[in-house]
Amino acid sequence: MSQHIVEIVHREEFSSAHRLVSASLTDEENRALYGPCYSLHGHNYAVEVTVRGPVRAETGMVMDLNRLMALMQEHIVSEVDHKYLNDDVPYLEGVITTAENLAIAFWRRLHPHIAAFEPCLLHRIRVYESRLNFADYHGPTAG
Numbered sequence: 001m002s003q004h005i006v007e008i009v010h011r012e013e014f015s016s017a018h019r020l021v022s023a024s025l026t027d028e029e030n031r032a033l034y035g036p037c038y039s040l041h042g043h044n045y046a047v048e049v050t051v052r053g054p055v056r057a058e059t060g061m062v063m064d065l066n067r068l069m070a071l072m073q074e075h076i077v078s079e080v081d082h083k084y085l086n087d088d089v090p091y092l093e094g095v096i097t098t099a100e101n102l103a104i105a106f107w108r109r110l111h112p113h114i115a116a117f118e119p120c121l122l123h124r125i126r127v128y129e130s131r132l133n134f135a136d137y138h139g140p141t142a143g
């Protein structure tokens with residue numbers, strides 16, 4: 001019997017302030033590296049989560065998208081929306097708040113909650129910092 005593996009995606013949007021600062025660089029080096037992003041500014045972010053799994057014969061679904069939406073709202077959006085990412089979000093303390101690092105941080109927040117829906121797997125987290133720039137994370141690699 002063939003099994004059908006499908007990826008489902010839910011997107012949420014949030015607005016946050018941040019600035020890019022590396023603690024290992026001087027003020028001058030930070031300004032040279034990050035340019036205008038060294039100053040306090042904001043973005044209209046979006047986060048897209050992809051869950052991959054078999055379509056269940058009894059429901060026709062991989063996972064209830066409303067459930068995925070609720071998990072993203074609870075564990076990602078509610079903690080970052082209208083916040084200053086550098087200071088207001090405990091799990092981002094000491095993190096350079098690039099889209100790359102946000103994708104990794106959001107993975108860590110969400111992964112334990114998706115694991116409960118085995119055999120579905122958290123497949124990708126995509127963080128849009130703007131309409132044109134985004135980062136994709138597929139989870140930690142071994143080693």
Ligand SMILES: [Zn+2]
Nearest residue numbers: 018037041043
């Ligand atoms: Zn920025």
